[in-house]
Amino acid sequence: MKSIDPQNLSIKENYKFLTGSIIPRPIAFVSTLSTDGVLNAAPFSYFNALTSNPPLIAISIGRKDGVQKDTSRNAEKTGEFVVHIPDETYIEAVNQTAANIKPDESEVELAKLTTVESVKVKVPGIAESRIRMECVVESIIPLGGTPDHPATDLIIGKVVHYHIADDLYYDGKIDAEKLKPVGRLAGSNYVKLGEIFSLERPQ
Secondary structure, eight states, rough: OOOOOGGOOOHHHHHHHHHHOOOOOOOOEEEEEEETTTEEEESSSSSEEEEEETTTEEEEEEBBBBBBHHHHHHHHHHSSSEEEBBBBBTTTHHHHHHSOOOOTHHHHHTTTTTTTOOOOSOOOTTOOEEEEEEEEEEEEESSSSOSSSSSSSEEEEEEEEEOOOOOOOTTTTEEEHHHBEEEEEEEEEEEOOOOOOOHHHHO
8 A cells, every 4th residue: 555645745646636535526516696797607526514503515616826716706705605516417517617717707608507596695596406505605714825825715605595306305305316416536537326325323
């Protein structure tokens, strides 16, 4: 077994080990509004739930040369965003939104996605998504890099409203097989749900 000190690795090498090892990763497809009213949307795979009381989620959004991405900047200025769970039915459109376009251009229009009005936030949701979560910013924590040039923004959001497709919902739960979620692997690779098995938690 290889024994490697991450301090001896480049940023790229650490990235490859992390993204190749921590798999599959859930994907947050996040929509935000700029202060000029431009609807931005982008996928991020450093994403997970933190707690259910209150319902908090976290998304890590890398910076480029210390500069915030549109999603981080918009969320910080407006205090709102919407998280969508990508599935097999529209994952190719989600991938299109990862394109590098100008801040005054909308990835939603580029990917030909459909917007839908939210209930508790001003940021529209994406109608193609079968699960979406309206969120308000709980906190934004700059991480890594240097104090003057952080490497990442850790956005912690509080879910203030859920939207769940009727056919996914049963007995207060979500049917994962019907959702057909898509997870992130390393490089250009993604993964579907695959085989499901159960293990009883020991007493």
